[in-house]
Amino acid sequence: xxxxxxxxxxxxxxxxxxxxxxxxxxxxxxxxxxxxxxxxxxxxxxxxxxxxxxxxxxxxxxxxxxxxxxxxxxxxxxxxxxxxxxxxxxxxxxxxxxxxxxxxxxxxxxxxxxxxxxxxxxxxxxxxxxxxxxxxxxxxxxxxxxxxxxxxxxxxxxxxxxxxxxxxxxxxxxxxxxxxxxxxxxxxxxxxxxxxxxxxxxxxxxxxxxxxxxxxxxxxxxxxxxxxxxxxxxxxxxxxxxxxxxxxxxxxxxxxxxxxxxxxxxxxxxxxxxxxxxxxxxxxxxxxxxxxxxxxxxxxxxxxxxxxxxxxxxxxxxxxxxxxxxxxxxxxxxxxxxxxxxxxxxxxxxxxxxxxxxxxxxxxxxxxxxxxxxxxxxxxxxxxxxxxxxxxxxxxxxxxxxxxxxxxxxxxxxxxxxxxxxxxxxxxxxxxxxxxxxx
Numbered sequence: 001x002x003x004x005x006x007x008x009x010x011x012x013x014x015x016x017x018x019x020x021x022x023x024x025x026x027x028x029x030x031x032x033x034x035x036x037x038x039x040x041x042x043x044x045x046x047x048x049x050x051x052x053x054x055x056x057x058x059x060x061x062x063x064x065x066x067x068x069x070x071x072x073x074x075x076x077x078x079x080x081x082x083x084x085x086x087x088x089x090x091x092x093x094x095x096x097x098x099x100x101x102x103x104x105x106x107x108x109x110x111x112x113x114x115x116x117x118x119x120x121x122x123x124x125x126x127x128x129x130x131x132x133x134x135x136x137x138x139x140x141x142x143x144x145x146x147x148x149x150x151x152x153x154x155x156x157x158x159x160x161x162x163x164x165x166x167x168x169x170x171x172x173x174x175x176x177x178x179x180x181x182x183x184x185x186x187x188x189x190x191x192x193x194x195x196x197x198x199x200x201x202x203x204x205x206x207x208x209x210x211x212x213x214x215x216x217x218x219x220x221x222x223x224x225x226x227x228x229x230x231x232x233x234x235x236x237x238x239x240x241x242x243x244x245x246x247x248x249x250x251x252x253x254x255x256x257x258x259x260x261x262x263x264x265x266x267x268x269x270x271x272x273x274x275x276x277x278x279x280x281x282x283x284x285x286x287x288x289x290x291x292x293x294x295x296x297x298x299x300x301x302x303x304x305x306x307x308x309x310x311x312x313x314x315x316x317x318x319x320x321x322x323x324x325x326x327x328x329x330x331x332x333x334x335x336x337x338x339x340x341x342x343x344x345x346x347x348x349x350x351x352x353x354x355x356x357x358x359x360x361x362x363x364x365x366x367x368x369x370x371x372x373x374x375x376x377x378x379x380x381x382x383x384x385x386x387x388x389x390x391x392x393x394x395x396x397x398x399x400x401x402x403x404x405x406x407x408x409x410x411x412x413x414x415x416x417x418x419x420x421x422x423x424x425x426x427x428x429x430x431x432x433x434x435x436x437x438x439x
Contacts, residue, residue, distance in 0.1 A: 001177045001235045002082075002292060003217065004053065006046065006098060006185040007258055008269065009243030010251040012210065016269045018250075020203065021210045025218030029237065032280050033273035034319055039287040040331055040342075041241055044258055044265030046123055047100045048335065049240045049289065050180070054101060054112075055079045056293025056310040060334055063397035067123070070139075072398055074102015075112070080306040082293050083113025086176040089300035094166045095119065096159050097180040103139050110145050114178070118144050118162045124182055127155045127189040127209075154191050156183045156209070160216025164223045171227045176296070179220070180240075183213040186247050206248035231275040234299055236292050238270040245424050255367045260411050261333055261340040261349045262367050278319050285326035286342070291315050332389045336399050338412060341386040348372075348382035351412045358382060368418050403429065 010016060013023045015030035042052030042059060045067045051059035054075060059065065062076040075081065083093045094116040095109040100123045102108065109117035122139040126132075129151055133140040136148040143149055151158045159181045166177060190208035198207040224230040242265045243249025244258040256262025270287065272278065272295075290312030297304040298314040317323045333340040337352035345362040358372040358379050372379045399405065403426050410429075414421045423429045 003237045004180040005239045007244045008239035009249030023214045025214045029273045030271045033271045036270040036287045037284050039270035040266045041289040044241045053289050056312040060393040063394040065396035066400045074107030081112045085304045088304045089302035091174045091176040092170045093176045095178045098182045156212045160219040167223045184209045203248040235273040239268040286328045
């Protein structure tokens with residue numbers, strides 16, 4: 001099972017140190033599992049990150065580098081998806097919630113290895129049924145497999161209910177479930193009942209949305225427990241990227257947020273739960289969401305033929321102490337004009353027309369002190385690693401356009417200079433341009 005949360009903050013679960021949001025079901029899972037302290041996704045925005053998880057490969061290898069526009073293709077048909085791999089291994093497969101990996105028929109979940117799908121194709125939607133999202137043919141609408149469907153109540157709850165139904169229908173056979181709710185992505189919407197539980201809370205809506213998320217996870221866990229399946233079901237829990245600036249999330253103590261190359265953009269809360277096979281604890285080795293694929297197919301126990309080599313690794317030997325090395329000695333990121341590389345304790349961020357910054361994360365997790373001039377050998381080594389990796393990549397099939405390119409560039413400029421971010425969305429950019437032109 002993969003539980004992939006949307007835009008969750010690094011510090012917004014109890015197991016990650018959060019004190020003001022309530023996540024008892026998730027925290028109980030984490031306490032019986034292995035919590036990763038240095039885990040990263042392969043992109044700091046939703047679509048590319050999910051493409052990496054779904055293929056176990058850097059998504060830049062097949063051009064899925066930036067968040068996709070409305071009418072895009074999808075994950076290359078030359079790539080093997082996690083759904084297809086688990087079907088090869090004899091598992092019944094299901095995907096729930098947000099897809100964001102292709103709208104056209106050949107790119108949809110049922111065509112990419114999932115026997116059952118209940119969710120929506122687009123990148124976001126309301127948590128309540130409405131005329132705008134819930135129109136037949138609309139990519140934001142709910143689909144059961146490829147048939148238009150409706151729902152009542154709160155979407156996070158319904159996604160939990162549908163997952164419980166799937167478990168019940170497949171409890172006597174091997175199954176794989178990719179559960180990807182839109183929680184806690186905007187729009188900030190919660191039920192009146194959940195909001196009332198957090199009256200006067202400084203992050204009231206997020207607290208209510210997170211409570212509903214935890215409730216849905218709890219319903220799945222209870223079902224697994226009732227069927228005697230919980231301790232022998234491998235569960236991955238992670239966020240698709242860092243917390244966003246507009247959903248009340250917190251990435252403390254990290255710098256940055258969703259969409260940029262600082263730690264707050266791509267270091268995520270992540271744990272594995274499999275008590276029958278792995279002792280609980282903490283793991284500090286450098287880990288990637290790309291590892292979900294390799295770990296899953298290894299645990300499946302059947303030979304799976306992927307069309308291309310994986311970038312992720314099987315985590316189980318590391319967690320059992322059979323391998324003393326870290327899962328990765330290097331990780332890479334790139335989205336259009338921004339790129340980064342991590343090697344050991346050091347990280348380099350490169351932004352077109354801004355230059356590079358080098359940080360020692362062990363000594364400076366907040367990425368405030370640039371070492372590029374003080375440590376030229378480290379700088380050269382990191383740049384060489386990044387440039388060699390880039391030689392293996394395809395060109396982006398699309399970019400996010402001039403407006404978002406400008407916003408993202410300005411955010412990196414401000415974070416490079418350790419100052420407050422001036423512009424975070426198109427409205428703020430427009431006001432900034434008007435103010436600048438009048439001065």
